Amino acid sequence: MKRRMINSLLGVVLVVVVVFCVPLALVEKRTIVNAARDRVDATAVRVLDLVEGRIGAKEPVNSRSFESQVTGGSYVEVQLPGLDVVSAGERPAGDHLLKAVERGSSSGVIVTVEQSREDVDHEIANMLLLLGVVALLAVQAAVALAVWQAKRLARPLTDLAEIAERLGSGDPRPRDRRYGVPELDRVAEVLDTSAERIARMLTAERRLAADASHQLRTPLTALSMRLEEITALAEDPETVREEATIALQQVERLTDVVQRLLTTQRDPRSPTAVAFDLDDVIKQQVEEWGPTLRERGRVLSLEGLRGITAVGTPGTVAQVLATLIENSLMHGAGTITVRVRPSGTSAVVEVQDQGPGVPADLGNRVFERAVSGRNSTGIGLAVARDLAEADGGRLELLSLRPPVFALFLGRSHED
Template sequence: MKRRMINSLLGVVLVVVTVFCVPLALVEKQTITSTAQNRVDAAAVRLLGLVETRLAAGEPVTGERIGTGVVEGDYAEITVPGQPPVAIGDQPTGGRPLRATETGPHGETVTVEQSRHDVDRDTANMLLLIGLVALLAVAAAVALALWQARRLTRPLIDLAETAERLGSGDPRPRDRRYGVAELDRVAEVLDGSAERIGRMLTAERRLAADASHQLRTPLTALSMRLEEITALAHQPETVREEATIALQQVERLTDVVQRLLTNQRDTHGPSAAGFDLDEVVKQQAEEWSASLRGTGRRLVTEGLSHVHAMGTPGTVSQVLATLIENSLMHGGGTVTLRVRPSGSSVVVEVQDEGQGVPAELGNRVFERAVSGRNSTGIGLAVARDLAEADGGRLELLSLKPPVFALFLPRSSAVVEPD
């Protein structure tokens, strides 16, 4: 931007200088030439007067008597009928001289020539002066353009840094003004946006922190009760198994709450790491198999094994749990968990044999408050947000049969056929 401002202002100045200086130079050159020519004409008229005076007095016209009327450096040639021509001075050389010829009433002729040296010298001095003025004007324009460019670009750079800070999660207003109405207006808008973003972030963090604290206490109590159930030796094996699974779910939910609290303190969030995807898929299959069996359905796993992905196991578990629950509530038939490679990613697909996703919904199923079957419309939206925050993505690959796919970056993986 700075270069464009300098170039534009410099271009304007060059156009003005050209439009002004070129005609001025032509006019001044013509004026210098006309003045010199008038001087030669006047010298010829004066010399003709001397010649007529001599002729009227009957005196001879010679160089000695007439030479005093010729300016030093000029050349004059006098022609009188019946007399030989008279030449006074040295005839100029080197170019076309200035010349003036006058004729008297008795046929006498006077020709005066003058060298163009003085005219050329005055013209060169005039052009040099105009060139210096033009150069000074251009230099002043460059200095003004640099000053103006710095004056305008510094606030723009400062505003860009402010916008970048807002985007990086630092909503503190800077309250800087620059003396330019348009830039000050942009600064005011950015400061107002920073204040609103700060208030929204504060409200969100307070809400999340309050909810996390409120959830942590009952989760702890529920975990203790489940531990007591699993510790009772006289309980049937089935009850102990279900209590163990419920305890695992509570522990995972507690981990989610703890991670939510941590995220409120660290806006950058936890960094993803490599984990064994088999363990997550196996754990989800074990947790949901009983629920599916209760409805006369089953859950199967297919695909690769011993695959390592990049992410957070708890987050991946939540996303898969949401997809399986979605199949349990809205789908039908067998639910299939399929793991397959896809370039530099590993994909976990969740598929069932139900009626599928209505065509009018399509990928809108991931939008909040969009649901085709009287649900809240929040689960899939939250699942997609969790996947993207963890470095992956959640997509709907097929409407019928419904196939949801969780794409995760692959870590160093050892792939073996299942």
């Protein structure tokens, strides 16, 4: 591309130089020759006037009479009627001459002036040399301009190619670089927009993978515990049947989590909120986490109102509560209290434990991704808050010590 641009611009300049310099050289050459001829003619006229003036004054005519009109390289010859020829200067050799002849109309005097064209040819050569130098400088300037312009246009194309290559290799960082060329700036803008779009898509995919791995862990853990209970109590058919029923419920819950993840990925604003009995969801969590808490010598206590009809997605609310209970189990201590209370038009579900609480330097940052007070993934509470907000609720940290997390849900008008 660079070579093509340089050749194109150089060709244009050469054409312009030829079209401009050749006619100019011809015109200047003719002007120089005509000026030299005019000087020779003027010399002949002046000599004729001097000679006729001396004849009219009855003075003798010799070479000294007009030698002042003879310039370097010229020869003047005066032919008087009935007399010898009078001349001044050195007669130039050769045929390459400028010559002028003047005749007196009344005196019969003939004046002949001859001048060598050497000076004229030298002047023409200087003029052609000057034009050649100007043309050469113009060509050099054109080459320099072509190289600069080629680099100026090729560098943005190289950058754009690198950006496109980075997009293809999975590095969708926009460059936000512009080049002052509208067409190239438009391409750069489109690539930056595509990079931002790809970055959002990759972020969404990675976030979906992280959320899925975290949200699936809780029901899988519960399912694993139920299967262990079934294995341990295999001799009691009634207990096996009960545990198997609960395990099937865990499978259904696991399926619901996967379905919600896919639905949220396709359309985050998909409305699924319904009126449901909050006691059923809390009871489900007690049944799921009871065995694990008993194994660790912990207790799950229920307090507050009963019979609350909340508005939301039961599966989402269950997932948020499971995250809060698991968080208390992993990072807290003592009794875990689940408390239900009213707050205006909302129903609030609080989860509290007797552990050391949330460090003061974290505060509400516990809901940020990758922020954790201990060795954990740091995405559980962030996912729980996102789920609550997507379901029309709100998840807040009400107290650092003791740690109290509150899930705010809408209440049904029938309640």
